[in-house]
Amino acid sequence: MPSNEESLAARALELVEESFITASGPGGQNVNKVATAVQLRLDVFALRLEPAVFHRLKTLAGSRMTARGEIVLTARNYRTQEANREDARARLADLIEQAQIEPKKRAKSRVNRVGKVQRLKSKKARGTVKANRGKVDW
Template sequence: MIFIANGVYLDPKCIEMTAIRAQGAGGQNVNKVSSAIHLKFPIQASNLPWLYKNNLLNGKDSRITDEGVLVLKAQNQRTQEANKRDALERLIQIIRAAGVIPKIRRATRPTRSSQRKRLQSKTLHGTKKKLRGKVDGF
């Protein structure tokens, strides 16, 4: 079981990882070794709570397909094991971010002193600008 948060665990059986060849520079090692990892995580079939599933599916993440499968590709590391760890860490971060409930903002009014300070700074700025004008009367 993979720990996500308090009381939330992820079953590793629902994660599908396949090794593929990496793209980009790297020479002969990239061309002959399948060190990149392609991770597929079906959100609906997982054992995550409803809140996590709902937030993941309703989010605007381009890595989630229309079928509800989260697809990650890890190819930054040199070895397959390191790329597996990287892909799992990224998956855990995405799931944890989906579990965060945003704080509701309550509108507040500015205090009298802050309003007074703002108006004073505006008048000071205006007088400074007036003093930069043309000089008359010589």
């Protein structure tokens, strides 16, 4: 399955639309003149994901996914376009890889007979304590 994940991430990076915007943060006076922040847009429907993977991706993306099914990532941590581009692409690939991982099913636990008896006994004792807290009638 790792080859499938890699091919899906690679396919996603091919479908990405990049735009550069001016960023706040590091860069000094240069930050006002040069568009160093990167905004990636990926149409999730173009990936043709399985429904379970799509729902996991939608949950992981959270507010970064638009109503039209686009994931929008903005990277502005670095001073250069290239570093921000690499950061955004790595984050997108990581998001898609995380969505590929199927969570383990929870195994139901079961209390044995002795455990049930002990639990009911302690509940009875606690109820008795609470019942004895009432008003004392002389």
